[in-house]
Amino acid sequence: MQVVCLQEEAFYALFKKFIEHVEFKRQDKPEKWIDGEEAMSILRIKSTTTLQRLRDEGKIRFSQPQKKIILYDRDSIIAYIEKHARETF
Numbered sequence: 001m002q003v004v005c006l007q008e009e010a011f012y013a014l015f016k017k018f019i020e021h022v023e024f025k026r027q028d029k030p031e032k033w034i035d036g037e038e039a040m041s042i043l044r045i046k047s048t049t050t051l052q053r054l055r056d057e058g059k060i061r062f063s064q065p066q067k068k069i070i071l072y073d074r075d076s077i078i079a080y081i082e083k084h085a086r087e088t089f
Contacts, residue, residue, distance in 0.1 A: 033063060033071040042077050054080070 006014070034042075039060075040051055051072075054060045060080050061073035 030074060032074055034074050034077075036070060036072065039072040039074075039077055042074070043081070 036048065036051055040046065040048070043051070043054075045051060055062050055070070055072075061076035063071045063073070065071065
């Protein structure tokens with residue numbers, strides 16, 4: 001085992017670089033489960049009733065881990081949008 005000694009300034013500079021790297025990598029992957037507000041934003045809808053209808057009709061996947069918490073699967077929302085996309089002429 002090797003022991004590496006760093007000056008305090010070098011340690012904090014290295015640590016800061018590590019945090020920046022982790023945050024950069026985290027931004028690349030959007031979260032799989034999103035809340036209703038973000039789901040409505042992606043779908044470009046303003047009505048929670050429309051979101052509920054999509055959920056009730058089984059058009060988008062959702063999870064309800066607690067009674068008042070409903071999370072939506074980002075991939076199913078994107079798939080729903082892609083399913084209704086029209087090709088250009």
